[in-house]
Amino acid sequence: MMKQAICSELFKSFTHYMNFAKMKASNGTKLDDFGMEEFSTELVQSALLPIIRSKFKEYENVIRFDDIYAKTVYYTESGDQDWPLHVDESIFTFNLCIGDVFEGNELILLGAEEESDDIEPIQYRHRVGQAVLHYGKNRHSVGWLRTGTRCSVIILLNQPHFDADAASVSK
Numbered sequence: 402m403m404k405q406a407i408c409s410e411l412f413k414s415f416t417h418y419m420n421f422a423k424m425k426a427s428n429g430t431k432l433d434d435f436g437m438e439e440f441s442t443e444l445v446q447s448a449l450l451p452i453i454r455s456k457f458k459e460y461e462n463v464i465r466f467d468d469i470y471a472k473t474v475y476y477t478e479s480g481d482q483d484w485p486l487h488v489d490e491s492i493f494t495f496n497l498c499i500g501d502v503f504e505g506n507e508l509i510l511l512g513a514e515e516e517s518d519d520i521e522p523i524q525y526r527h528r529v530g531q532a533v534l535h536y537g538k539n540r541h542s543v544g545w546l547r548t549g550t551r552c553s554v555i556i557l558l559n560q561p562h563f564d565a566d567a568a569s570v571s572k
Contacts (some may be wrong), residue, residue: 510541
């Protein structure tokens with residue numbers, strides 16, 4: 402998804418900002434706080450929209466999302482080490498691992514709330530530069546961080562706009 406060198410630079414920038422601002426590395430520091438609104442919008446337009454259009458049939462005619470909420474999440478041995486089962490308030494959730502060196506902290510996907518509780522969980526092992534895109538309504542959690550620090554960029558997408566011409570042709 403993204404080259405490790407770029408992820409490393411993002412991780413360094415976020416960490417530098419957090420240290421400079423004397424902020425606790427935590428879950429939910431908005432990318433807007435880093436002055437990176439354009440980065441998240443461009444990432445959605447150039448990388449995520451083509452994937453969404455090709456993999457999610459009901460969104461094949463989407464042209465943009467008007468509500469893009471992007472943040473960083475940090476998991477550290479001295480801070481947040483896991484995250485409980487939850488659903489996101491989004492249509493889609495994008496999770497891009499940007500660093501650092503860590504063990505554990507798998508993403509555990511359990512399906513939508515209305516689905517059976519006996520669904521076999523999917524465990525995804527994060528790797529720097531790799532990403533997961535899933536429906537926000539899918540229940541998920543983050544497993545225990547055993548060692549190191551993991552940082553991810555999380556993007557929540559809502560308010561899709563569709564190509565009206567394409568929608569009328571497909572009817």
